[in-house]
Amino acid sequence: MADVNVYTDWLKIPKADVPPEGPPDHYALLKLDRFEDNPDKVRASYRKLNQHVRGYASGEYAEQSQELLNELAKAMLALTDEGRKREYDASLGRKFKEETNELGRVPMGRLLVKAGKISREQLTEAEGFAEARGLDLRDALVQMKLVPAKLAYRAYAREQGLSYADLGELAPDEDVLRQFPKATAKRHGLIPLIVDDDAVLVATCTAIEPEMEEELRLRFGKPPKPVIVTPAEMTQAITRYYTPEVDQGGAAAGPAKAKTKVPRKSFAQLDEGQQRERRQLGIIAICWGAIIPAAAAYFLLGDSDLLVVWALLGAAIGGGLAAAWAFLIYWK
Numbered sequence: 001m002a003d004v005n006v007y008t009d010w011l012k013i014p015k016a017d018v019p020p021e022g023p024p025d026h027y028a029l030l031k032l033d034r035f036e037d038n039p040d041k042v043r044a045s046y047r048k049l050n051q052h053v054r055g056y057a058s059g060e061y062a063e064q065s066q067e068l069l070n071e072l073a074k075a076m077l078a079l080t081d082e083g084r085k086r087e088y089d090a091s092l093g094r095k096f097k098e099e100t101n102e103l104g105r106v107p108m109g110r111l112l113v114k115a116g117k118i119s120r121e122q123l124t125e126a127e128g129f130a131e132a133r134g135l136d137l138r139d140a141l142v143q144m145k146l147v148p149a150k151l152a153y154r155a156y157a158r159e160q161g162l163s164y165a166d167l168g169e170l171a172p173d174e175d176v177l178r179q180f181p182k183a184t185a186k187r188h189g190l191i192p193l194i195v196d197d198d199a200v201l202v203a204t205c206t207a208i209e210p211e212m213e214e215e216l217r218l219r220f221g222k223p224p225k226p227v228i229v230t231p232a233e234m235t236q237a238i239t240r241y242y243t244p245e246v247d248q249g250g251a252a253a254g255p256a257k258a259k260t261k262v263p264r265k266s267f268a269q270l271d272e273g274q275q276r277e278r279r280q281l282g283i284i285a286i287c288w289g290a291i292i293p294a295a296a297a298y299f300l301l302g303d304s305d306l307l308v309v310w311a312l313l314g315a316a317i318g319g320g321l322a323a324a325w326a327f328l329i330y331w332k
Contacts, residue, residue, distance in 0.1 A: 004061065006068045010053060025092065026075035035094050039080040039164075046076035047169055073170055074196050077227060081163035084225070108155035109137060118146050136206075149230045153205070157228035160207075165193075167203060167233040172241055176200070179219055182242035188212050191237055192220070199225040205234055232274070282326035289322025290315040 007013045007024055017028040027034050030045045049072055056065040078084045082105070086096070106114075109123045118126070118141070130140035138152040147155075150166070157164035172193045180192050190204040190212070200220040202208065208216070208226055216224040229237075293314025301307045 004064065006053075006064050010056060010068070011049065023071055026079050026088065029071060029075045030079070032079075034092070035089055036079070039158075042076055042079045043166075043169075046072055050169065069171075070173060070194060073194055074201075076170075077163045077165065077194075077201055078196075080165075081225070081227075082158065082161040084163075105159055105161055108152075108159040111155045111158060112141070112147060112151070117151060122146050149232060153228055153230045160226075160228070162226050162228050163201075164228045165203060167191075167229050167237045172203075172237075176220075177241055182238065184215075185238050185242060189231070189234055191234070191241065192216070192224075193227060195220055195222065196225070199223050201225050201227050203227050203229045203234065203237065205229060205231050278330065282330050285330075286319055286322040286326055290319030293318035 004010070005018070007018045007029070008015055011029070011031065013024055013028055013031070018024050023029060026032075027036065030042065030049065032042065032045055036042060050069060053065055053068050053072065056062075057069075078088055090096070109118075109127065112118045113120055113123055126137060126140045126144055126146060129135070129144055130137045133140070135143070136156075138156040141147050141152045142149045154164045170193065172191055173195070176192045176195055185191055188204075188209070189206075190202050190208065193201045193203050195201075200216060200222050202216060202224045204226050205228065208224055213224055294311040297307060297311040297314050301310060
């Protein structure tokens with residue numbers, strides 16, 4: 001196998017930015033301007049490079065490809081985590097202005113108003129909705145359909161000074177997954193992603209409970225660092241990544257247990273893509289609800305004078321029932 005420098009050969013990073021030993025700094029690795037503060041630009045660059053490096057994942061460079069993918073993920077998560085980024089930037093010599101408060105963070109509601117995603121009136125309404133129902137503001141905003149779940153949880157992560165990740169773009173390290181049982185992941189709603197130099201990065205929808213923090217620390221020998229994801233992504237990720245082969249510390253699972261029926265999610269709990277898919281399926285159901293009775297009338301009555309009447313009546317009733325089901329149940 002020919003020698004390859006993944007940084008200069010694959011990522012085309014200038015040799016001057018690659019130390020003789022060890023990887024380049026996070027900004028050079030992700031091909032960003034030094035001290036880039038826009039997390040969206042960081043994620044966009046990561047997605048582009050991630051896709052590029054995956055092109056080397058098969059064949060003789062599979063191991064180097066996986067190692068580089070892990071490095072890219074660690075760099076992205078570090079630069080989208082406000083606290084870790086600040087520490088990292090300081091280590092590179094960045095000087096910060098004095099902040100107006102201890103943490104220098106802005107509440108998520110104000111972030112969304114400032115970004116023009118919601119109005120001040122909508123924020124006030126959502127805060128009242130959340131207080132009356134005992135919800136977090138992020139969940140109230142989603143339930144009221146004021147913002148998509150991804151936007152709400154991204155704003156929440158920024159408020160908390162944490163990183164946000166899309167689990168559709170960030171795959172956990174399989175070796176890390178094998179050390180964490182599926183039952184624990186489901187019960188606590190979290191998945192360990194990658195072991196970094198000073199922490200284990202853990203996907204979660206909210207703060208990690210103290211008992212779980214201690215368990216993670218004991219399992220991985222490092223403190224956990226939360227990475228915020230949406231509940232829908234968490235559920236899908238647990239199903240996707242915890243196959244029997246990686247469940248329970250790598251031991252194959254025993255005979256499959258009877259599956260418990262999972263309650264259907266309401267329309268408001270779905271992300272944008274799932275909502276769009278459900279709308280399309282509902283429209284298809286309404287169309288077939290009208291077509292099938294009309295077709296049945298044609299085959300049963302043939303050339304009868306009553307064909308048109310019965311076909312229209314059947315289409316109206318069938319389509320109406322399907323529409324009622326869609327609006328009152330499927331799209332609720």
